[in-house]
Amino acid sequence: xxxxxxxxxxxxxxxxxxxxxxxxxxxxxxxxxxxxxxxxxxxxxxxxxxxxxxxxxxxxxxxxxxxxxxxxxxxxxxxxxxxxxxxxxxxxxxxxxxxxxxxxxxxxxxxxxxxxxxxxxxxxxxxxxxxxxxxxxxxxxxxxxxxxxxxxxxxxxxxxxxxxxxxxxxxxxxxxxxxxxxxxxxxxxxxxxxxxxxxxxxxxxxxxxxxxxxxxxxxxxxxxxxxxxxxxxxxxxxxxxxxxxxxxxxxxxxxxxxxxxxxxxxxxxxxxxxxxxxxxxxxxxxxxxxxxxxxxxxxxxxxxxxxxxxxxxxxxxxxxxxxxxxxxxxxxxxxxxxxxxxxxxxxxxxxxxxxxxxxxxxxxxxxxxxxxxxxxxxxxxxxxxxxxxxxxxxxxxxxxxxxxxxxxxxxxxxxxxxxxxxxxxxxxxxxxxxxxxxxxxxxxxxxxxxxxxxxxxxxxxxxxxxxx
Numbered sequence: 442x443x444x445x446x447x448x449x450x451x452x453x454x455x456x457x458x459x460x461x462x463x464x465x466x467x468x469x470x471x472x473x474x475x476x477x478x479x480x481x482x483x484x485x486x487x488x489x490x491x492x493x494x495x496x497x498x499x500x501x502x503x504x505x506x507x508x509x510x511x512x513x514x515x516x517x518x519x520x521x522x523x524x525x526x527x528x529x530x531x532x533x534x535x536x537x538x539x540x541x542x543x544x545x546x547x548x549x550x551x552x553x554x555x556x557x558x559x560x561x562x563x564x565x566x567x568x569x570x571x572x573x574x575x576x577x578x579x580x581x582x583x584x585x586x587x588x589x590x591x592x593x594x595x596x597x598x599x600x601x602x603x604x605x606x607x608x609x610x611x612x613x614x615x616x617x618x619x620x621x622x623x624x625x626x627x628x629x630x631x632x633x634x635x636x637x638x639x640x641x642x643x644x645x646x647x648x649x650x651x652x653x654x655x656x657x658x659x660x661x662x663x664x665x666x667x668x669x670x671x672x673x674x675x676x677x678x679x680x681x682x683x684x685x686x687x688x689x690x691x692x693x694x695x696x697x698x699x700x701x702x703x704x705x706x707x708x709x710x711x712x713x714x715x716x717x718x719x720x721x722x723x724x725x726x727x728x729x730x731x732x733x734x735x736x737x738x739x740x741x742x743x744x745x746x747x748x749x750x751x752x753x754x755x756x757x758x759x760x761x762x763x764x765x766x767x768x769x770x771x772x773x774x775x776x777x778x779x780x781x782x783x784x785x786x787x788x789x790x791x792x793x794x795x796x797x798x799x800x801x802x803x804x805x806x807x808x809x810x811x812x813x814x815x816x817x818x819x820x821x822x823x824x825x826x827x828x829x830x831x832x833x834x835x836x837x838x839x840x841x842x843x844x845x846x847x848x849x850x851x852x853x854x855x856x857x858x859x860x861x862x863x864x865x866x867x868x869x870x871x872x873x874x875x876x877x878x879x880x881x882x883x884x885x886x887x888x889x890x891x892x893x894x895x896x897x898x899x900x901x902x903x904x905x906x907x908x909x
Contacts, residue, residue, distance in 0.1 A: 470513035476491065476523075488504050497833055498833050526835060527834035529588045530588070536569060537771060544772070550685075562622065563902075594622045596612050607646075682737075683722050716738065717767060720750040740766075763817035
């Protein structure tokens with residue numbers, strides 16, 4: 442009897458070890474009060490968790506279930522937060538963070554020609570774009586943006602800064618028909634871009650792209666050269682499209698059709714194209730963009746601030762067109778990179794312009810900032826939702842503030858109540874790029890240096906413009 446009791450006692454002591462031995466190892470287990478997956482069924486898990494191994498999600502579900510299946514090296518707990526996919530900003534000019542608010546309250550063309558182009562010509566350099574991109578990545582990581590689509594100059598240096606900061610980017614070297622920082626003509630533009638594409642080819646987080654600025658600033662020869670290089674390297678094409686009424690007028694006088702019709706006639710449009718703005722698209726344009734599987738990047742705050750007009754977002758999505766959300770650059774067309782504000786504004790702008798309170802409900806808006814943007818970028822096999830096999834790009838949004846309580850619907854809370862300051866955790870490929878509760882909240886970015894550098898560049902830019 443004594444021997445039997447000893448045997449049973451031994452088994453009881455050994456059972457936890459035997460049970461633990463059946464668990465699979467993972468790098469990180471992130472638990473939260475609610476997990477919003479944004480998968481095809483919009484599954485959510487109260488008291489849920491995400492298991493991460495090798496930078497990828499390996500399991501999603503109730504925390505109790507995952508605790509029984511996984512033995513993590515590290516656990517991150519956010520019991521009062523919503524765990525969600527990282528946000529995707531589909532249109533930025535990140536380096537322009539160094540010119541935040543340099544010239545406000547002007548029409549687009551006056552803003553560009555009298556303020557931005559002169560400031561850029563006198564200041565933009567590899568050091569400028571590295572400092573500006575780092576400042577932008579600091580802001581985006583803090584605000585839950587894990588992927589951004591960018592158009593600027595010295596884009597290889599933008600890529601280097603993005604890579605160092607740990608974010609994910611679709612980064613396009615800008616092509617334009619006048620001398621700009623880094624290249625003075627089409628031949629030099631092609632060389633710079635080809636070198637950029639080759640250098641970053643195959644990188645896990647950096648997608649090198651080609652960015653002809655707009656149909657009104659790029660000749661047919663420039664657009665065709667960009668198309669050819671895109672085909673040769675399999676690179677995305679990024680372009681501003683139908684942003685203003687003046688652009689519509691200029692292109693119709695020049696080509697006899699809309700900017701979209703002009704690009705279609707050249708064979709430019711396709712599934713590799715991201716078209717920013719789309720404010721003045723008509724029904725025929727929308728049908729064309731849908732047929733070509735183009736992603737439209739909607740920038741509500743920029744369009745309002747520059748008085749460009751209101752994009753027909755509801756009509757685009759009704760036609761089945763993928764529409765992502767973007768902030769645009771912060772040098773006067775928006776002034777911040779907050780995707781939470783962008784979601785909020787996009788919804789309310791759609792409602793007031795259609796006089797329909799049901800237009801663009803909260804869940805759709807959050808989808809546009811996550812899964813729909815990823816699908817439009819042809820990256821939905823990797824990002825945009827919390828599903829096993831995808832990259833571990835995720836954020837935790839705290840609901841502990843009075844402003845976010847009580848929460849009846851997670852999408853309503855995320856879109857209409859939450860702010861970027863509610864983000865307490867941002868992971869890209871399973872790596873922490875922001876943790877509000879850590880001693881060093883930005884482990885991949887030197888926050889003090891980024892802010893100090895911005896101050897130094899402000900002085901340089903003002904001096905170059907003859908101001909104090």
